[in-house]
Amino acid sequence: MTTDVYEQYFRGECVFNNIERRACIVKLTSDSEDGSIRYTISVNFFPFRDPEDFSVSYDAYAEREIYNAKGRRSKKREKLFMEGFKDTANDLASELNGTILWDEPLREARVC
Numbered sequence: 001m002t003t004d005v006y007e008q009y010f011r012g013e014c015v016f017n018n019i020e021r022r023a024c025i026v027k028l029t030s031d032s033e034d035g036s037i038r039y040t041i042s043v044n045f046f047p048f049r050d051p052e053d054f055s056v057s058y059d060a061y062a063e064r065e066i067y068n069a070k071g072r073r074s075k076k077r078e079k080l081f082m083e084g085f086k087d088t089a090n091d092l093a094s095e096l097n098g099t100i101l102w103d104e105p106l107r108e109a110r111v112c
Contacts, residue, residue, distance in 0.1 A: 003030045005039075005078050006085070009054065009106040014045040014098030016060035023048030024100055025056060026089045028081055030073050037074075039067040039081060043092040043100065054106075062092040 005028045012024035024045045031038040045060035047053065066081060066088065086102065093100050 001032050003032075003073070003112055004028070004110070005030050005073075006082065006109060006111050008109040011048075011101040011104035011106060012045050012093070012098055013101070014060055014093070014096055016045060016096060016098070019047060019057075021045035021047055021060055021098065023054075023106055024093070024098065026085075026100065028078070028085060030078070032072060035070055035072075037067070037069065037071050038065060039078075040065050041081075041085060041088045041092065043089050043096070043098070045093075045096060045098050048106075060096055060098070062095050064088060064092060 007025065007027045009023060009025050012021060014021040024043055027042045029040050040063050042063040044056055046056045089100060
């Protein structure tokens, strides 16, 4: 079962495959299967040509596994992951030569 624990859209700056990207979506995702739990943080930049354009392209995407072990979801563990979330997301954005503009959210966060 895959769950986006945290998801939010922000303005961003990135040029990838010669296309300017003006927004990004950042996520903390949990994946549980057969008694194991895996958490990843991902960043995905997309064009965002107008305020209604949330068409996410998947070529400017980076992901990092931050936890993988036997067990199940834990709110306590997820809270700890969120403490380092921005640093990891910024590292992933840098890998794509992009920047997340954290002070310019495009939508409210969705937390599950």
